[in-house]
Amino acid sequence: MLTDLHKHLLNDFQRDFPLVERPYLEIANQLGVSEDAVLSALTELCNSQLISRIGPIIPPNQIGTSMLVAMAVPESELQRAADIISHYPEVNHNYERENRFNLWFVAVASTAEQLARVLDAIESETGYKTQRLPLLNDFHIDLGFRLDLTHA
Amino acid sequence: MLDARDFQLLTEIQSGLPISPRPYHDIGLALGMSEAEVIERLAVLRQTGLIKRLGVIVKHRKLGYRANAMIVWNIPDAQVKMLGDRISRSSFVTLCYQRPRTPEWPYNLYCMIHGKDRGTVLAQLEQLSDDCDLQAFDREILFSRRCFKQRGALYRPVAPAPSAEFAHG
Numbered sequence: 001m002l003t004d005l006h007k008h009l010l011n012d013f014q015r016d017f018p019l020v021e022r023p024y025l026e027i028a029n030q031l032g033v034s035e036d037a038v039l040s041a042l043t044e045l046c047n048s049q050l051i052s053r054i055g056p057i058i059p060p061n062q063i064g065t066s067m068l069v070a071m072a073v074p075e076s077e078l079q080r081a082a083d084i085i086s087h088y089p090e091v092n093h094n095y096e097r098e099n100r101f102n103l104w105f106v107a108v109a110s111t112a113e114q115l116a117r118v119l120d121a122i123e124s125e126t127g128y129k130t131q132r133l134p135l136l137n138d139f140h141i142d143l144g145f146r147l148d149l150t151h152a
Numbered sequence: 153m154l155d156a157r158d159f160q161l162l163t164e165i166q167s168g169l170p171i172s173p174r175p176y177h178d179i180g181l182a183l184g185m186s187e188a189e190v191i192e193r194l195a196v197l198r199q200t201g202l203i204k205r206l207g208v209i210v211k212h213r214k215l216g217y218r219a220n221a222m223i224v225w226n227i228p229d230a231q232v233k234m235l236g237d238r239i240s241r242s243s244f245v246t247l248c249y250q251r252p253r254t255p256e257w258p259y260n261l262y263c264m265i266h267g268k269d270r271g272t273v274l275a276q277l278e279q280l281s282d283d284c285d286l287q288a289f290d291r292e293i294l295f296s297r298r299c300f301k302q303r304g305a306l307y308r309p310v311a312p313a314p315s316a317e318f319a320h321g
Contacts (some may be wrong), residue, residue, distance in 0.1 A: 007198030010215070016296060019191045019198075022175055035173065040260065042171050042208075050214050056194075056203040063162070075307035085299040094301035097222065097294040101257065104222070104294075105301075131257050137234035137250035142204045145246060145266070147215055 005033060005041045007149045010050065011054075014144025017054065059143055060135050065115055066108040070101040070131040078103060081126040090118050101131065154202060161193055162203075217266045219273045220296040224259035225289045232261055238284045239263050244276045259292065270295065272309070 001012075008031055018026040023044070025035040045051045060066045073081045078096065085105055086094050094105040109115035119130050154162075159181050169175040176194075177187040185193075197203040214219070227235055232250050239261075240248045247264040265280075267273035274293075283289050 010210055014207040014210070016222075017169075017207040019195050019206075019258040021176065021187060021191070024171070033210065039171055039173070040318065046168075046171065049216075050211055050317040052209045052211050054171070054208050055165055056162065056197075056206050057209070058162065058166075059204045062202050063159075068251065068262075079171045091301060092303055096297040097299060099292060099294045101294075102283055104165065129205075131254050133251040133254070133257070135249055136252060137233065137236060139233075139240040139250070140245065140263075141240065142212065142246075143211065144205060144207065145210060146243060147210065147217075148268075149215075 002149060003035060003041070004049075005031065006045060009038070009041055009045060010149065011147050013054075015142075042119060063111045064108050065112050066106060066135070067135040068114055068135070069105050069119060070133065071103040071126070071128050073103050073126070073127055073128050075102075077128075080143060081128060084125050088118060088122065090115070101102045109114070157183075158193060158197060158202070160188065161185070165194075165294050187285075210290070212266045219267045219270045221265050221267075221270075221273045221277070222294045222296070223263050223265065223277060223291060224294070225261045225291045226253070226259050227261045227287060227289055229276065230261070235284060236261060238278065239286075242276075242283065245280070258290070266275050 009027075012030075013027060017023060020026055022035070024038045027034045028038045031038070042054070045131060046053070071081065082094060082096070082103060085091055085103070087112070088107070090107045090109050091105050094104075096102055097104050106119055107115060109118060114150065123130055161179070161294065164183055170178045172178055176190040179185075180187050180190045184188075194203065194206065198206055212218075225235075230248050236248055236250055239245055240263075244265055244267070245263050246266055247262070249262045250260055251262055253260050263280075265276055267276060273292050273295075277293065
């Protein structure tokens with residue numbers, strides 16, 4: 001069960017996290033509670049895995065180079081192909097999606113050459129062709145995600 | 153531009169700020185930086201967009217947002233920037249990117265909608281299509297099924313050696 005404090009912490013501090021010596025005290029002051037209450041509530045949210053962390057979102061291609069990749073894999077082969085792909089440390093997201101292109105993953109590396117080598121290796125190891133879909137334009141300004149916690 | 157100390161700092165905080173009274177002081181201790189330098193560098197990184205946002209990163213699925221759709225359109229190149237900007241203004245769109253078409257995949261504009269259920273996501277998509285005049289363009293809706301892997305990228309460059317959490321590449 002989420003308290004009002006939990007809900008405020010989930011929704012109100014996804015961006016513009018205070019850059020001051022005592023950021024949790026600043027949050028506490030804004031919410032009218034103690035710094036200890038904020039620290040405990042955030043620890044609870046982390047422990048229950050409702051937040052992954054308090055940290056930075058770094059846009060793609062600011063450090064290194066990244067690629068969205070799609071593959072069309074027969075259903076009977078999907079788990080095997082997905083396991084091969086997930087095994088690569090360069091791969092972060094790897095999802096099944098409802099489409100003839102049913103396997104979608106993101107790979108990152110420090111250089112375009114290194115990234116191409118990884119994707120070539122994935123093609124030869126799985127036996128399926130990759131659609132390489134690099135980012136051309138990022139239109140979205142990430143302001144965080146407005147959660148509806150009415151019934152949470 | 154990032155310098156070596158920015159790299160070190162991003163590496164150190166990518167797994168999360170400590171939940172302690174003086175988190176920037178604690179991070180600085182690990183890096184040999186003063187608390188003031190940590191705060192100043194993070195402020196500059198945020199201001200210049202090398203950090204897109206800094207704050208609480210929630211887990212959608214755990215909070216009941218289990219329907220995740222990637223929608224792709226084939227938009228004439230001359231209109232893609234204008235429509236991408238418009239789509240991005242929608243409150244329920246979480247990502248919006250332009251990517252190249254391939255011979256087998258004729259789509260060039262991508263957006264992501266997270267919702268509590270499939271019906272809500274589809275209704276939001278119809279609203280988005282009306283608001284942005286997208287009805288005429290070919291599109292596909294790709295709901296996610298299994299998640300095989302999701303974590304921060306293990307990024308291993310030449311030197312220095314940061315690893316960082318990326319937005320959806």
